[in-house]
Amino acid sequence: MRNPLSDQVTNIKPSGIRKFFDVVQTIDGAISLGVGEPDFDTPWHIRDEGIYSLEKGRTFYTSNAGLKELKEEISKYMKRTQDVTYDFNNEVFITVGGSEAIDLALRAMINPGVDEVLIPQPSYVSYEPCTILAGGKPVIIELKEENEFRLTAQEILDKVTENTKVLVLPFPNNPTGAVMEEDDLKAIAKVIEEKDLFVISDEIYGELTYKGKHKSIVSLPGMRERTILINGFSKAYAMTGWRLGYACGPENIIQQMVKIHQFAIMCAPTTSQYAGVEALRNGDEDVAMMREQYDQRRRYLLHEFKEMDLPCFEPYGAFYVFPCIKKFGLSSDDFATRLLNEEKLAVVPGTAFGDCGEGYIRISYAYSLEDLKKAIERLKRFIANLQK
Amino acid sequence: MVTRENILKAIEKNSRVNVSELAVLLGAEEIDVANELRALEDEGIICGYHTMIDWSKTNIDKVMALIEVRVTPQRGLGFDNIAERIYKYPEVTSVYLMSGGFDLMVILEGKTLQEVAGFVTNKLAPLDTVLSCATHFILKKYKDHGTILTKKYEDTREKVTP
Numbered sequence: 001m002r003n004p005l006s007d008q009v010t011n012i013k014p015s016g017i018r019k020f021f022d023v024v025q026t027i028d029g030a031i032s033l034g035v036g037e038p039d040f041d042t043p044w045h046i047r048d049e050g051i052y053s054l055e056k057g058r059t060f061y062t063s064n065a066g067l068k069e070l071k072e073e074i075s076k077y078m079k080r081t082q083d084v085t086y087d088f089n090n091e092v093f094i095t096v097g098g099s100e101a102i103d104l105a106l107r108a109m110i111n112p113g114v115d116e117v118l119i120p121q122p123s124y125v126s127y128e129p130c131t132i133l134a135g136g137k138p139v140i141i142e143l144k145e146e147n148e149f150r151l152t153a154q155e156i157l158d159k160v161t162e163n164t165k166v167l168v169l170p171f172p173n174n175p176t177g178a179v180m181e182e183d184d185l186k187a188i189a190k191v192i193e194e195k196d197l198f199v200i201s202d203e204i205y206g207e208l209t210y211k212g213k214h215k216s217i218v219s220l221p222g223m224r225e226r227t228i229l230i231n232g233f234s235k236a237y238a239m240t241g242w243r244l245g246y247a248c249g250p251e252n253i254i255q256q257m258v259k260i261h262q263f264a265i266m267c268a269p270t271t272s273q274y275a276g277v278e279a280l281r282n283g284d285e286d287v288a289m290m291r292e293q294y295d296q297r298r299r300y301l302l303h304e305f306k307e308m309d310l311p312c313f314e315p316y317g318a319f320y321v322f323p324c325i326k327k328f329g330l331s332s333d334d335f336a337t338r339l340l341n342e343e344k345l346a347v348v349p350g351t352a353f354g355d356c357g358e359g360y361i362r363i364s365y366a367y368s369l370e371d372l373k374k375a376i377e378r379l380k381r382f383i384a385n386l387q388k
Numbered sequence: 389m390v391t392r393e394n395i396l397k398a399i400e401k402n403s404r405v406n407v408s409e410l411a412v413l414l415g416a417e418e419i420d421v422a423n424e425l426r427a428l429e430d431e432g433i434i435c436g437y438h439t440m441i442d443w444s445k446t447n448i449d450k451v452m453a454l455i456e457v458r459v460t461p462q463r464g465l466g467f468d469n470i471a472e473r474i475y476k477y478p479e480v481t482s483v484y485l486m487s488g489g490f491d492l493m494v495i496l497e498g499k500t501l502q503e504v505a506g507f508v509t510n511k512l513a514p515l516d517t518v519l520s521c522a523t524h525f526i527l528k529k530y531k532d533h534g535t536i537l538t539k540k541y542e543d544t545r546e547k548v549t550p
Contacts, residue, residue: 015550017548017549017550020548021546021547021548021549024547024548025547030547032547032548034547034548034549035545035546035547035548035549036549036550037545037549039543039545124550125550126550174550292397295415296398296413296414299412299413299414299415300409300412300413303412346547346548348548352550367543368541369413371543
Protein backbone atom coordinates (compact mmCIF):
# COMPACT_ATOMS: atom_id res chain seq x y z
CA MET A 1 0.00 0.00 0.00
CA ARG A 2 1.17 3.50 -0.73
CA ASN A 3 1.81 5.96 2.07
CA PRO A 4 -1.61 7.48 2.67
CA LEU A 5 -0.22 10.63 4.25
CA SER A 6 0.89 13.99 3.03
CA ASP A 7 4.58 14.65 3.64
CA GLN A 8 3.82 18.20 4.56
CA VAL A 9 1.50 17.12 7.36
CA THR A 10 3.70 14.33 8.70
CA ASN A 11 6.66 16.70 8.79
CA ILE A 12 4.91 19.06 11.13
CA LYS A 13 5.99 18.25 14.64
CA PRO A 14 3.20 17.73 17.16
CA SER A 15 2.56 20.39 19.76
CA GLY A 16 4.92 20.16 22.74
CA ILE A 17 1.95 20.78 24.99
CA ARG A 18 0.20 17.65 23.80
CA LYS A 19 3.18 15.54 24.77
CA PHE A 20 3.24 17.03 28.23
CA PHE A 21 -0.49 16.69 28.60
CA ASP A 22 -0.26 12.93 28.04
CA VAL A 23 2.25 12.63 30.87
CA VAL A 24 0.20 14.75 33.29
CA GLN A 25 -2.81 12.51 32.71
CA THR A 26 -0.93 9.52 34.09
CA ILE A 27 0.03 11.18 37.37
CA ASP A 28 -2.44 10.73 40.17
CA GLY A 29 -3.19 13.77 42.32
CA ALA A 30 -1.30 16.14 40.05
CA ILE A 31 -2.35 19.76 40.30
CA SER A 32 -1.86 21.98 37.33
CA LEU A 33 -0.95 25.53 36.48
CA GLY A 34 -0.94 24.54 32.85
CA VAL A 35 -4.25 25.61 31.42
CA GLY A 36 -4.76 28.21 28.75
CA GLU A 37 -8.37 29.00 29.51
CA PRO A 38 -10.26 30.98 32.17
CA ASP A 39 -11.35 29.27 35.39
CA PHE A 40 -14.56 31.29 35.44
CA ASP A 41 -17.80 29.91 34.10
CA THR A 42 -19.32 31.81 31.20
CA PRO A 43 -21.44 34.54 32.87
CA TRP A 44 -24.95 33.23 33.39
CA HIS A 45 -26.80 35.86 31.35
CA ILE A 46 -24.69 34.87 28.34
CA ARG A 47 -25.35 31.14 28.84
CA ASP A 48 -29.01 31.92 29.34
CA GLU A 49 -29.14 33.66 25.97
CA GLY A 50 -27.63 30.55 24.35
CA ILE A 51 -30.22 28.34 26.05
CA TYR A 52 -33.00 30.72 25.01
CA SER A 53 -31.88 30.60 21.38
CA LEU A 54 -32.16 26.80 21.52
CA GLU A 55 -35.60 26.99 23.08
CA LYS A 56 -36.72 29.32 20.34
CA GLY A 57 -35.53 26.81 17.78
CA ARG A 58 -32.64 28.86 16.39
CA THR A 59 -30.92 25.70 15.29
CA PHE A 60 -30.15 26.45 11.65
CA TYR A 61 -27.10 27.71 9.80
CA THR A 62 -26.52 31.42 9.93
CA SER A 63 -25.18 33.18 6.85
CA ASN A 64 -21.57 32.21 6.13
CA ALA A 65 -20.13 35.39 7.54
CA GLY A 66 -22.29 35.13 10.68
CA LEU A 67 -25.32 36.75 12.32
CA LYS A 68 -25.87 40.32 11.28
CA GLU A 69 -26.53 41.38 14.91
CA LEU A 70 -23.26 39.91 16.05
CA LYS A 71 -21.25 41.52 13.25
CA GLU A 72 -22.90 44.82 14.11
CA GLU A 73 -22.00 44.47 17.79
CA ILE A 74 -18.40 43.69 16.85
CA SER A 75 -18.27 46.73 14.63
CA LYS A 76 -19.58 48.88 17.51
CA TYR A 77 -17.11 47.29 19.90
CA MET A 78 -14.20 48.19 17.60
CA LYS A 79 -15.52 51.74 17.35
CA ARG A 80 -15.86 52.22 21.11
CA THR A 81 -12.64 50.52 22.16
CA GLN A 82 -10.25 51.49 19.34
CA ASP A 83 -12.14 54.25 17.52
CA VAL A 84 -11.80 52.32 14.26
CA THR A 85 -14.70 51.87 11.86
CA TYR A 86 -15.40 48.51 10.22
CA ASP A 87 -18.32 48.02 7.86
CA PHE A 88 -20.06 45.05 9.45
CA ASN A 89 -21.34 43.85 6.09
CA ASN A 90 -18.04 43.43 4.33
CA GLU A 91 -15.22 43.85 6.80
CA VAL A 92 -16.24 41.65 9.75
CA PHE A 93 -16.97 37.94 9.92
CA ILE A 94 -17.48 35.28 12.54
CA THR A 95 -15.21 32.27 12.92
CA VAL A 96 -14.96 29.09 14.96
CA GLY A 97 -12.68 30.59 17.59
CA GLY A 98 -9.72 32.84 16.96
CA SER A 99 -7.76 29.79 15.78
CA GLU A 100 -9.82 29.39 12.64
CA ALA A 101 -9.29 33.05 11.80
CA ILE A 102 -5.50 32.62 12.13
CA ASP A 103 -5.58 29.71 9.70
CA LEU A 104 -7.83 31.51 7.22
CA ALA A 105 -5.86 34.74 7.28
CA LEU A 106 -2.66 32.87 6.45
CA ARG A 107 -4.29 30.80 3.73
CA ALA A 108 -5.92 33.85 2.17
CA MET A 109 -2.69 35.84 1.98
CA ILE A 110 0.15 33.41 1.34
CA ASN A 111 1.38 32.36 -2.09
CA PRO A 112 2.84 28.87 -1.55
CA GLY A 113 6.55 28.47 -2.05
CA VAL A 114 7.15 32.19 -2.23
CA ASP A 115 5.94 34.14 0.74
CA GLU A 116 7.60 34.37 4.11
CA VAL A 117 5.78 34.95 7.38
CA LEU A 118 7.46 36.61 10.35
CA ILE A 119 6.45 34.88 13.58
CA PRO A 120 7.64 36.29 16.89
CA GLN A 121 8.23 33.59 19.50
CA PRO A 122 7.60 32.52 22.25
CA SER A 123 4.01 32.57 21.08
CA TYR A 124 0.88 30.52 20.63
CA VAL A 125 1.47 27.14 19.04
CA SER A 126 -0.53 27.44 15.83
CA TYR A 127 1.12 30.22 13.80
CA GLU A 128 4.04 28.15 12.58
CA PRO A 129 2.17 24.98 11.53
CA CYS A 130 -0.64 26.99 9.93
CA THR A 131 1.95 28.94 7.92
CA ILE A 132 3.51 25.69 6.72
CA LEU A 133 0.12 24.20 5.84
CA ALA A 134 -0.64 27.33 3.83
CA GLY A 135 2.63 26.77 1.92
CA GLY A 136 4.43 29.73 3.44
CA LYS A 137 7.86 29.85 4.98
CA PRO A 138 7.85 30.64 8.69
CA VAL A 139 10.63 32.97 9.77
CA ILE A 140 11.00 33.09 13.53
CA ILE A 141 11.80 36.25 15.45
CA GLU A 142 13.15 35.40 18.87
CA LEU A 143 11.76 37.85 21.39
CA LYS A 144 14.04 38.87 24.25
CA GLU A 145 13.41 39.10 27.94
CA GLU A 146 15.48 42.30 28.12
CA ASN A 147 12.79 43.89 25.91
CA GLU A 148 10.10 42.41 28.15
CA PHE A 149 9.33 40.12 25.20
CA ARG A 150 8.04 43.04 23.14
CA LEU A 151 8.67 43.13 19.41
CA THR A 152 11.06 45.85 18.23
CA ALA A 153 11.45 47.45 14.81
CA GLN A 154 15.06 46.27 14.63
CA GLU A 155 14.04 42.66 15.15
CA ILE A 156 11.73 42.91 12.14
CA LEU A 157 14.43 44.57 10.02
CA ASP A 158 16.88 41.80 10.92
CA LYS A 159 14.60 39.12 9.48
CA VAL A 160 12.77 40.87 6.66
CA THR A 161 13.56 39.83 3.06
CA GLU A 162 12.07 40.63 -0.34
CA ASN A 163 9.73 37.70 0.15
CA THR A 164 8.40 38.69 3.55
CA LYS A 165 4.71 39.33 3.22
CA VAL A 166 3.04 38.85 6.59
CA LEU A 167 3.90 39.66 10.19
CA VAL A 168 2.06 37.83 12.95
CA LEU A 169 1.56 40.13 15.94
CA PRO A 170 0.60 38.05 18.99
CA PHE A 171 -0.04 40.57 21.77
CA PRO A 172 -1.05 40.50 24.62
CA ASN A 173 1.07 37.40 24.43
CA ASN A 174 0.58 33.78 25.35
CA PRO A 175 2.85 32.48 26.98
CA THR A 176 4.87 35.51 28.14
CA GLY A 177 2.08 37.90 29.16
CA ALA A 178 3.92 40.67 27.28
CA VAL A 179 1.97 43.63 25.87
CA MET A 180 2.78 46.15 23.15
CA GLU A 181 2.05 49.73 24.20
CA GLU A 182 1.37 52.60 21.86
CA ASP A 183 5.01 53.63 21.45
CA ASP A 184 6.07 50.05 20.76
CA LEU A 185 3.38 49.79 18.08
CA LYS A 186 4.33 53.13 16.49
CA ALA A 187 7.92 51.98 16.20
CA ILE A 188 7.04 48.81 14.31
CA ALA A 189 4.28 50.47 12.25
CA LYS A 190 6.92 52.53 10.46
CA VAL A 191 8.82 49.41 9.39
CA ILE A 192 5.63 47.60 8.42
CA GLU A 193 4.74 50.44 6.07
CA GLU A 194 8.26 50.82 4.66
CA LYS A 195 8.57 47.12 3.93
CA ASP A 196 4.97 46.88 2.71
CA LEU A 197 4.03 44.06 5.09
CA PHE A 198 0.61 42.82 6.12
CA VAL A 199 -0.20 42.12 9.75
CA ILE A 200 -2.18 39.36 11.39
CA SER A 201 -2.85 40.82 14.82
CA ASP A 202 -4.05 38.17 17.25
CA GLU A 203 -5.69 40.18 20.03
CA ILE A 204 -7.58 37.39 21.74
CA TYR A 205 -6.26 38.58 25.13
CA GLY A 206 -6.98 42.24 24.35
CA GLU A 207 -9.46 42.64 27.20
CA LEU A 208 -6.99 41.23 29.72
CA THR A 209 -4.39 43.95 30.27
CA TYR A 210 -3.31 45.35 33.63
CA LYS A 211 -1.57 48.59 32.76
CA GLY A 212 -4.00 50.77 30.88
CA LYS A 213 -6.34 49.69 28.14
CA HIS A 214 -5.20 47.56 25.23
CA LYS A 215 -4.21 49.52 22.14
CA SER A 216 -4.66 47.79 18.82
CA ILE A 217 -2.30 48.34 15.93
CA VAL A 218 -5.33 48.99 13.70
CA SER A 219 -5.85 52.29 15.52
CA LEU A 220 -2.55 53.68 14.16
CA PRO A 221 -2.59 55.63 10.89
CA GLY A 222 -2.09 53.45 7.82
CA MET A 223 -2.34 50.15 9.74
CA ARG A 224 -6.05 49.32 9.42
CA GLU A 225 -5.59 48.95 5.65
CA ARG A 226 -2.95 46.25 6.05
CA THR A 227 -4.10 44.38 9.14
CA ILE A 228 -6.35 41.43 9.81
CA LEU A 229 -7.44 41.83 13.41
CA ILE A 230 -8.37 38.60 15.16
CA ASN A 231 -10.30 38.44 18.39
CA GLY A 232 -12.88 36.23 20.04
CA PHE A 233 -14.98 35.48 23.08
CA SER A 234 -12.92 32.70 24.68
CA LYS A 235 -10.67 34.65 27.02
CA ALA A 236 -12.59 37.89 27.66
CA TYR A 237 -15.93 36.24 28.42
CA ALA A 238 -14.69 32.81 29.54
CA MET A 239 -16.29 31.14 26.53
CA THR A 240 -13.60 28.74 25.28
CA GLY A 241 -15.93 25.81 24.67
CA TRP A 242 -18.35 27.88 22.60
CA ARG A 243 -15.76 28.21 19.83
CA LEU A 244 -16.50 31.75 18.80
CA GLY A 245 -14.10 34.24 17.27
CA TYR A 246 -13.98 36.84 14.55
CA ALA A 247 -11.81 38.71 12.10
CA CYS A 248 -11.95 42.35 11.00
CA GLY A 249 -10.00 43.77 8.10
CA PRO A 250 -10.00 45.26 4.62
CA GLU A 251 -12.81 43.93 2.46
CA ASN A 252 -10.60 42.33 -0.19
CA ILE A 253 -8.85 40.07 2.34
CA ILE A 254 -11.91 39.39 4.52
CA GLN A 255 -13.98 38.29 1.53
CA GLN A 256 -11.36 35.74 0.47
CA MET A 257 -11.23 34.44 4.06
CA VAL A 258 -15.03 34.12 4.04
CA LYS A 259 -14.73 32.14 0.82
CA ILE A 260 -12.55 29.50 2.45
CA HIS A 261 -14.71 29.58 5.57
CA GLN A 262 -17.85 28.95 3.52
CA PHE A 263 -16.36 25.86 1.91
CA ALA A 264 -14.57 24.47 4.95
CA ILE A 265 -16.80 25.43 7.88
CA MET A 266 -20.08 26.88 6.59
CA CYS A 267 -20.72 29.03 9.66
CA ALA A 268 -19.80 29.34 13.33
CA PRO A 269 -22.15 27.58 15.78
CA THR A 270 -25.51 29.37 15.82
CA THR A 271 -26.11 28.98 19.56
CA SER A 272 -22.73 30.51 20.29
CA GLN A 273 -23.39 33.43 17.99
CA TYR A 274 -26.58 34.35 19.86
CA ALA A 275 -24.73 34.09 23.16
CA GLY A 276 -21.98 36.28 21.68
CA VAL A 277 -24.45 39.07 20.94
CA GLU A 278 -25.43 39.11 24.61
CA ALA A 279 -21.77 39.08 25.68
CA LEU A 280 -20.94 42.18 23.65
CA ARG A 281 -24.13 44.00 24.61
CA ASN A 282 -24.13 43.35 28.37
CA GLY A 283 -20.84 41.73 29.33
CA ASP A 284 -18.58 44.67 30.18
CA GLU A 285 -19.05 44.32 33.93
CA ASP A 286 -18.25 40.61 33.86
CA VAL A 287 -15.04 41.31 32.00
CA ALA A 288 -14.09 44.01 34.50
CA MET A 289 -14.71 41.65 37.42
CA MET A 290 -12.61 38.87 35.89
CA ARG A 291 -9.85 41.29 34.92
CA GLU A 292 -9.65 42.50 38.53
CA GLN A 293 -9.42 38.92 39.81
CA TYR A 294 -6.66 38.04 37.33
CA ASP A 295 -4.78 41.18 38.27
CA GLN A 296 -4.81 40.25 41.97
CA ARG A 297 -3.52 36.78 41.20
CA ARG A 298 -0.85 38.22 38.91
CA ARG A 299 0.38 40.47 41.72
CA TYR A 300 0.28 37.57 44.15
CA LEU A 301 2.42 35.33 41.91
CA LEU A 302 4.99 38.03 41.18
CA HIS A 303 5.25 38.71 44.90
CA GLU A 304 5.76 35.01 45.68
CA PHE A 305 8.39 34.68 42.94
CA LYS A 306 10.28 37.57 44.43
CA GLU A 307 10.14 35.90 47.85
CA MET A 308 11.54 32.65 46.46
CA ASP A 309 14.05 34.51 44.31
CA LEU A 310 12.66 33.23 41.02
CA PRO A 311 13.39 35.84 38.35
CA CYS A 312 10.37 36.96 36.32
CA PHE A 313 9.77 40.14 34.34
CA GLU A 314 6.48 41.83 35.12
CA PRO A 315 3.91 40.95 32.46
CA TYR A 316 0.91 43.20 31.93
CA GLY A 317 -1.37 41.05 29.83
CA ALA A 318 -3.18 37.71 29.34
CA PHE A 319 -3.16 35.36 32.35
CA TYR A 320 0.37 33.98 32.25
CA VAL A 321 3.67 34.64 33.90
CA PHE A 322 6.88 33.43 32.32
CA PRO A 323 9.57 33.03 34.97
CA CYS A 324 13.19 32.36 34.01
CA ILE A 325 14.60 29.10 35.37
CA LYS A 326 18.06 29.32 33.79
CA LYS A 327 19.84 29.64 37.12
CA PHE A 328 18.90 26.10 38.12
CA GLY A 329 20.91 24.63 35.27
CA LEU A 330 18.00 22.53 34.01
CA SER A 331 16.34 22.66 30.62
CA SER A 332 12.70 23.81 30.58
CA ASP A 333 11.64 20.30 29.79
CA ASP A 334 13.67 18.76 32.63
CA PHE A 335 12.49 21.39 35.08
CA ALA A 336 8.84 20.82 34.20
CA THR A 337 9.20 17.04 34.20
CA ARG A 338 10.94 16.95 37.57
CA LEU A 339 8.46 19.40 39.05
CA LEU A 340 5.69 17.13 37.89
CA ASN A 341 7.32 13.95 39.19
CA GLU A 342 8.62 15.28 42.47
CA GLU A 343 5.85 17.69 43.49
CA LYS A 344 3.01 16.64 41.19
CA LEU A 345 2.71 20.15 39.85
CA ALA A 346 2.21 20.71 36.13
CA VAL A 347 3.53 23.80 34.36
CA VAL A 348 4.28 24.12 30.66
CA PRO A 349 7.92 24.22 29.47
CA GLY A 350 8.69 27.43 27.60
CA THR A 351 9.94 25.41 24.64
CA ALA A 352 6.36 24.39 23.82
CA PHE A 353 6.03 27.93 22.45
CA GLY A 354 9.20 28.00 20.37
CA ASP A 355 12.85 27.09 20.82
CA CYS A 356 13.60 30.49 22.33
CA GLY A 357 11.31 29.60 25.23
CA GLU A 358 14.19 27.48 26.53
CA GLY A 359 15.06 28.53 30.06
CA TYR A 360 11.49 29.57 30.91
CA ILE A 361 8.28 27.99 32.12
CA ARG A 362 4.74 29.17 31.58
CA ILE A 363 2.57 29.45 34.67
CA SER A 364 -1.09 30.23 34.21
CA TYR A 365 -3.04 32.18 36.79
CA ALA A 366 -6.43 31.15 35.52
CA TYR A 367 -6.92 29.51 38.92
CA SER A 368 -8.50 30.60 42.17
CA LEU A 369 -6.19 32.23 44.69
CA GLU A 370 -6.62 29.18 46.94
CA ASP A 371 -5.44 26.83 44.20
CA LEU A 372 -2.53 29.12 43.38
CA LYS A 373 -1.46 29.10 47.02
CA LYS A 374 -1.40 25.31 47.13
CA ALA A 375 0.58 25.18 43.91
CA ILE A 376 3.04 27.83 45.07
CA GLU A 377 3.78 25.76 48.19
CA ARG A 378 4.85 22.91 45.94
CA LEU A 379 6.91 25.14 43.66
CA LYS A 380 8.63 26.69 46.67
CA ARG A 381 9.57 23.29 48.08
CA PHE A 382 10.82 22.12 44.70
CA ILE A 383 13.04 25.16 44.24
CA ALA A 384 14.36 24.90 47.79
CA ASN A 385 15.33 21.27 47.08
CA LEU A 386 17.04 22.24 43.83
CA GLN A 387 19.14 24.80 45.62
CA LYS A 388 20.28 22.47 48.38
CA MET B 389 -2.86 54.39 45.38
CA VAL B 390 -5.38 52.07 46.96
CA THR B 391 -9.01 53.20 46.95
CA ARG B 392 -11.73 52.38 49.47
CA GLU B 393 -13.76 50.82 46.75
CA ASN B 394 -10.94 48.43 45.87
CA ILE B 395 -10.46 47.37 49.47
CA LEU B 396 -14.16 46.86 50.10
CA LYS B 397 -14.61 44.89 46.89
CA ALA B 398 -11.65 42.70 47.73
CA ILE B 399 -12.73 41.83 51.27
CA GLU B 400 -16.46 41.65 50.73
CA LYS B 401 -16.19 38.00 49.75
CA ASN B 402 -13.14 37.15 51.80
CA SER B 403 -12.58 39.00 55.03
CA ARG B 404 -10.05 36.45 56.28
CA VAL B 405 -7.29 37.79 54.08
CA ASN B 406 -4.63 39.48 56.20
CA VAL B 407 -3.40 43.00 55.67
CA SER B 408 -0.05 42.16 54.11
CA GLU B 409 -1.63 39.75 51.64
CA LEU B 410 -4.34 42.24 50.82
CA ALA B 411 -1.65 44.82 50.08
CA VAL B 412 0.02 42.39 47.66
CA LEU B 413 -3.25 41.60 45.89
CA LEU B 414 -4.13 45.26 45.47
CA GLY B 415 -0.61 46.35 44.58
CA ALA B 416 -0.54 48.78 47.52
CA GLU B 417 1.61 49.54 50.54
CA GLU B 418 0.71 47.56 53.63
CA ILE B 419 0.61 50.68 55.79
CA ASP B 420 -1.86 52.40 53.45
CA VAL B 421 -4.17 49.40 53.45
CA ALA B 422 -4.00 49.12 57.24
CA ASN B 423 -4.80 52.82 57.70
CA GLU B 424 -7.67 52.70 55.26
CA LEU B 425 -9.12 49.60 56.92
CA ARG B 426 -9.00 51.25 60.32
CA ALA B 427 -10.70 54.36 58.93
CA LEU B 428 -13.40 52.23 57.34
CA GLU B 429 -14.01 50.53 60.67
CA ASP B 430 -14.02 53.80 62.60
CA GLU B 431 -16.54 55.30 60.24
CA GLY B 432 -18.79 52.30 60.58
CA ILE B 433 -18.53 51.44 56.89
CA ILE B 434 -17.03 48.09 57.76
CA CYS B 435 -19.46 46.95 60.48
CA GLY B 436 -18.10 43.51 61.25
CA TYR B 437 -16.37 40.41 59.92
CA HIS B 438 -18.74 37.46 59.92
CA THR B 439 -18.35 33.84 59.01
CA MET B 440 -20.75 32.23 56.57
CA ILE B 441 -21.89 28.92 58.00
CA ASP B 442 -24.20 26.44 56.37
CA TRP B 443 -25.84 25.26 59.59
CA SER B 444 -27.89 22.66 57.76
CA LYS B 445 -24.70 20.63 57.31
CA THR B 446 -24.06 20.54 61.09
CA ASN B 447 -25.86 18.78 63.94
CA ILE B 448 -26.91 22.10 65.36
CA ASP B 449 -30.57 22.93 64.81
CA LYS B 450 -31.39 26.34 63.42
CA VAL B 451 -34.64 27.67 62.09
CA MET B 452 -34.89 30.91 60.19
CA ALA B 453 -37.98 32.90 59.45
CA LEU B 454 -38.81 36.03 57.49
CA ILE B 455 -41.61 38.02 59.07
CA GLU B 456 -43.50 40.68 57.21
CA VAL B 457 -44.66 43.19 59.81
CA ARG B 458 -47.21 45.96 59.29
CA VAL B 459 -47.07 48.73 61.87
CA THR B 460 -48.58 52.13 62.58
CA PRO B 461 -45.92 54.81 62.22
CA GLN B 462 -45.68 57.15 65.19
CA ARG B 463 -45.91 60.90 64.90
CA GLY B 464 -42.45 62.49 64.87
CA LEU B 465 -40.70 59.13 65.08
CA GLY B 466 -41.85 57.38 61.93
CA PHE B 467 -40.77 53.77 62.01
CA ASP B 468 -37.49 54.22 63.88
CA ASN B 469 -38.86 53.75 67.36
CA ILE B 470 -40.75 50.55 66.65
CA ALA B 471 -37.82 49.20 64.59
CA GLU B 472 -35.57 49.76 67.58
CA ARG B 473 -37.95 47.94 69.91
CA ILE B 474 -37.80 44.96 67.56
CA TYR B 475 -34.11 44.88 66.70
CA LYS B 476 -33.07 44.91 70.34
CA TYR B 477 -34.18 41.29 70.71
CA PRO B 478 -31.04 39.17 70.23
CA GLU B 479 -32.91 36.49 68.28
CA VAL B 480 -33.69 39.07 65.59
CA THR B 481 -30.84 38.99 63.07
CA SER B 482 -32.04 41.66 60.63
CA VAL B 483 -34.63 44.40 60.43
CA TYR B 484 -35.30 46.32 57.21
CA LEU B 485 -37.76 49.09 56.44
CA MET B 486 -39.53 48.11 53.23
CA SER B 487 -41.47 49.73 50.45
CA GLY B 488 -44.63 48.00 49.27
CA GLY B 489 -47.28 45.92 51.01
CA PHE B 490 -45.76 45.85 54.49
CA ASP B 491 -43.41 47.99 56.55
CA LEU B 492 -40.72 46.01 58.31
CA MET B 493 -38.98 42.84 57.24
CA VAL B 494 -37.78 41.03 60.37
CA ILE B 495 -35.44 38.08 60.04
CA LEU B 496 -35.39 35.79 62.99
CA GLU B 497 -33.28 32.89 64.06
CA GLY B 498 -34.32 30.25 66.57
CA LYS B 499 -33.59 26.65 67.53
CA THR B 500 -36.99 25.26 66.71
CA LEU B 501 -40.19 26.14 64.94
CA GLN B 502 -41.90 26.49 68.32
CA GLU B 503 -39.32 28.91 69.54
CA VAL B 504 -39.79 31.19 66.54
CA ALA B 505 -43.57 30.90 66.75
CA GLY B 506 -43.38 31.73 70.45
CA PHE B 507 -41.40 34.88 69.73
CA VAL B 508 -43.94 36.07 67.20
CA THR B 509 -46.99 35.40 69.37
CA ASN B 510 -45.55 36.47 72.70
CA LYS B 511 -43.25 39.33 71.83
CA LEU B 512 -43.68 40.71 68.34
CA ALA B 513 -47.42 40.60 67.67
CA PRO B 514 -48.49 42.11 71.04
CA LEU B 515 -46.42 45.29 70.49
CA ASP B 516 -48.76 48.30 70.48
CA THR B 517 -48.00 49.56 67.03
CA VAL B 518 -47.86 46.19 65.29
CA LEU B 519 -50.91 45.65 63.11
CA SER B 520 -50.08 42.27 61.59
CA CYS B 521 -47.34 39.66 61.16
CA ALA B 522 -46.92 37.16 58.34
CA THR B 523 -44.30 34.56 59.18
CA HIS B 524 -42.45 32.60 56.45
CA PHE B 525 -40.06 29.80 57.41
CA ILE B 526 -37.00 29.19 55.29
CA LEU B 527 -36.93 25.58 54.13
CA LYS B 528 -33.65 25.47 52.25
CA LYS B 529 -30.93 27.91 51.38
CA TYR B 530 -29.62 27.62 47.85
CA LYS B 531 -27.57 30.77 47.78
CA ASP B 532 -26.70 33.18 50.54
CA HIS B 533 -24.68 36.40 50.44
CA GLY B 534 -23.67 35.68 46.85
CA THR B 535 -22.40 32.21 47.65
CA ILE B 536 -24.00 29.08 46.21
CA LEU B 537 -24.43 26.61 49.08
CA THR B 538 -25.76 23.60 47.24
CA LYS B 539 -22.89 22.99 44.85
CA LYS B 540 -19.14 23.19 45.13
CA TYR B 541 -16.99 24.56 42.30
CA GLU B 542 -15.35 21.76 40.43
CA ASP B 543 -12.53 22.33 37.96
CA THR B 544 -13.49 20.26 34.92
CA ARG B 545 -10.96 21.77 32.54
CA GLU B 546 -8.32 19.69 30.79
CA LYS B 547 -5.16 19.80 32.91
CA VAL B 548 -2.87 21.27 30.25
CA THR B 549 -3.99 23.31 27.24
CA PRO B 550 -2.17 25.72 24.94
